[in-house]
Amino acid sequence: MSLPEILIPALFLASFAGMTYIVLKALGAGAEAYASEYMTDASRQFEDMFLFIPPHRISQIAWGSSAVCFTLFFLVTGNLTTIAGIMRGTLFGVITAVTALFTPSWLLKLLKSQRLNRFNEQLVDSLVSMSNALKAGFSITQAFDSIVKESLNPISQEFSVMLQQIRLGVRFEDALVNLETRVGSDDLTLMIRSIEIARITGGNLTEVFERLAETIRERMRIEGRIRSLTAQGRLQGLVVGFMPILLGVAMFFVYPDVMRKFFSEPIALVIIGLVAILELIGALLIRKIIRIDI
Structure with missing residues (x-):
């Protein structure tokens, strides 16, 4: 192999490494800001889903897998001897690197969405159970406690946290607001607003829960019908x-x-x-x- 055949790829590689270094230095502040925001958001979402995983581990895995994917696809699809080969390798490398970087956050959103769907499905039966408990003479907190003992996660976890806050001195209304903020369910918001209105006006919570359960069940049926049609x-x-x-x-x-x-x-x-x-x-x-x- 002649000297030019060795020098040309080496010069291309050195030029690419230099450009990569400059780009990374320019994007350093943005990368740090993204990592900080990502870890803060991931930490909050992990706590909401009762997942005890250090967020910085997820961030490290995301950045590490992004770098590996870029290097791998650049070497597989690129060619250091031509400009077109370098551009092709860079294009595929950037696409796979960005995909690998955002995959953990997408998976986190998917897990949270699945958990929210399970919560909404359990909420319908829980409303019926709470209505029956109130008819039997239970208080509203005792009705919530019966759901914690009889139901599965995630609704038992969320109601358990709410009851623990009440036992520690948090007002019942504030505990409901914390529950609503933590879960982020529209159906739960309807239930909480119904409880607040009934406590103010003195309405019959048993009837409210039964009608609310029927409304949510009908809405879920319509949503299932729409999913099948689309x-x-x-x-x-x-x-x-x-x-x-x-x-x-x-x-x-x-x-x-x-x-x-x-x-x-x-x-x-x-x-x-x-x-x-x-x-x-x-x-x-x-x-x-x-x-x-x-």
Whole structure:
């Protein structure tokens, strides 16, 4: 191997390392701010979901996996001997790095959403049980305590925290507000407002809970009906979103020489960028069409 064949890749690598260093230094303040905000938000959400995981561990995993994904995809898809190869490797590396960086926060939101759905499903039966407990002569706090003893997580955890706050001297109304803030459920908000109004006006909580349970159950039935009717639209969105990616991967295996030649041209990056923009627009339009608020 001649000296120019060794120097050219080395110079490209040194130039890329220098640009990477400059970019990282420029983004350092932003990265620190994002990490601080992420750890604060993650810590609060972990506490709300009773997950005792150090947030800084999640942040370290996110940044570490992002760096690994960037390096791996840059080396696999890039080519240090050409400008187009460097741009191609950088493009795929940045896409995978950003995806890896935000994946933990997406998973955290998914876990919180699933926990909220379980809470709402349990709330309907809990309202009926609390109504029966009130008919039997229990107080409102005793009715909450019966739910803690008889129900599963997460509703038993949330009601247990509320009762512990009351035992420590927190006012009943303030404990309800803390519960509402911690859970973030619209159905729970309806229940709490019903309790507050009934305590002020002297209404019959047993009837209120029964009607509220019927209302929430009917709303959940309608939501399930809407999900079944819009399932085809969601499936079409997934097909439209992933089909270009799957076809591109298949073309790499079927016609590797053609695809390598295609990605060696700078125009390929422009085409990929336009396809990504159109895919995003299509996904947003499909989401807007199938999204129905009740």
